[in-house]
Amino acid sequence: MTEVRDTETRETDARESLPPFALAGVGAVAALAALALLVSIGRYGFFGDELYFVSAGRRLAVSYADQGPLVPAIARLMDLLAPGSLVAQRIPAVLITVAAVVITAQIAREFGGTRAAQVLAAAAYATSPFLLVQGDQLATNTIDTALWVVVSWLVIRWVRTRHDGLLLGAAVVTALDMQVKWLIPFFWIALALGVAMYGPRELLRRPALWWGAALVVVTALPSLMWQATHGWPQLGLGGCGRRGTSHDRRPLYLVAPCTRLGRAARRAVAGLRSVDPVAGRLLAALSVSRPAAAGAGRGLRRDQRTPVLRGGLLRRVDRSGCGALDERLGPLAHDRHRPAGRDVGRTAGVLAALARGD
Template structure:
């Protein structure tokens, strides 16, 4: 090896000096974000999925029909520490969201970003209507997004330092994320395409990368075995998501909603960051990130994924945009940045769930509820539990011994599992709850909670309405305009009919 070649290798493998971390400023942004999340965490009722995580956590398994075991395990732990506490359930979501704010600033620092670039990146993350507000509830996307941010930082840091231990840590984070939901493979495929196109191609020659990939496969194997034994429900769920997306515009609305979820400041820096990664020479070694959001957008549009599926990559791209923006100084840039920050702060402040009950208007439809009630609604779960208990107590005592409860949706079943007291066993053919158990064949009387008699009537010899749930701020079809039916004498034993009733 010549002296020139040796010098080039040493220069490549020698980490560049980083700017100081803007600890005070970024820390202040993180603290304000934490206060905002904590102040709003207990103001509104459990989101339906949060109740489902608690119910699933009481039935811990290596996998579920619609997700991995991480969220149920977290929910179970918090439920043991503080039973039925909304704030306790949401603390993990708040912690990982605030951590993502801090890591996003660290990504800007890895790019060589100054104090201002780090502050601008953290501010953009903390004023994103999606990235911050998702921290108000425990959800798969909350944990998934934060893990994407962590993995992005580890990978970007590896590019600068070439410390292969970072690849192992990224692999471990990926293994954990595979126990949340199966979106992270899209990230790595897009990264691989970017690396093939722009380098650094020596990434593929690092044993740590392939060792880490093996760790991911081994960690995911129990979940894969469970899924295969149950006919891959997590993959089949994609068709359900596609139908849900159709109610809000389908593929045509994907890109506008995806950009809007980043917020004003975040959206501008997101677009600016893509351009910077493609064209700005100081970010040349990170150019493999430039196609990342574009490839993810194509993948999730084609597969009818949700607009926020790609949000985990926003931090890295926003950081690149912030570094490029702050590289040049001048009064116009300062005025524009401050204006966007002020508007973004105002917008995110209005996105937080701080309204009083009286100020909230009931959702007009399930589509309307899906867009708004997750942040602003009370949902009416206690009302559902109370109405169900009343209906159950109205049954003759002799009939109660052979009575079970079946609900239309897994949200309803989860709510009764958490809020219900002195109720019989609860079942639902919906989503993951359908795999929790089958009603016993001895159950000759059923309290069926739903709004469509035509679906229930063919299953029984007799169907009679005996109760109703109609919470003002409830979710249509779940806790508003819902009937409780007494159903007697199933026409087919549950052991035979249940597999056909299950649906995602």
């Protein structure tokens, strides 16, 4: 009984300590991001993958050689609503990208970030090079990356509240992502390794986590059966990607994770100063275990693993770093009488520091 009361008290305190959501600021960032994407979606023609998805959508199946059926299904739906429309094909990508901008701000909030930190996190996500390139294209990477953000937010929120419904929600999103690409298991493998090393180990003992895992497996069975029936073409494509890689560039694949891990460690050191200790351990788990996920992804085609494995886990560290930067700039951030020009200059400087990894 005492344990139950302590848990309820901790969860109540956690809810009360959550900073208010920066609705106006984050909404403005999301609106600007949506405007920028909408302005650009019709300025150039279909790229190869989009044409492939339209064609695959006209031949719907439970799986395909290199992906799940969700993106072809979306392409088919938009093709039925507006046949041959390039803009219509790309609207779902814009919507999910803008949604991920808002969820990113929520991640910063979960780490204790103030309104300024939330806006900064949203702006960093909205202006990331990856999204500027693919945020307005109907591609598996666009949908997959946004779903990683949602799963991360749900898990991080569970660390703060211990509401097991969040784990089931993360499982539902994971099951959905498995219908897009098959990279999200590497996220969970990395998370499990990190949690086993740094905690909170209670996560691994929650029945909701394993019920959710069962849900993911059941929903993925049709795709797995299709792959088995057709000789596992996904693995064959991975082999083609490795054979097509220049041997001279392979040492770079070993160096890149090390350099990225160094940058992640610096962000984590800054972020851990401003987060709850339990959430901070999860943050360390996400950042330190990322090379394990990258190593597990070596069997995938390079274009499948690079954008998500390189950027997915590290974005959680960036969100907490926004909170630390906001705390570092606290005296200026909370001065209501500061000149507007100073705000613009400081924001530009912080965004530049994030881009450099300082």
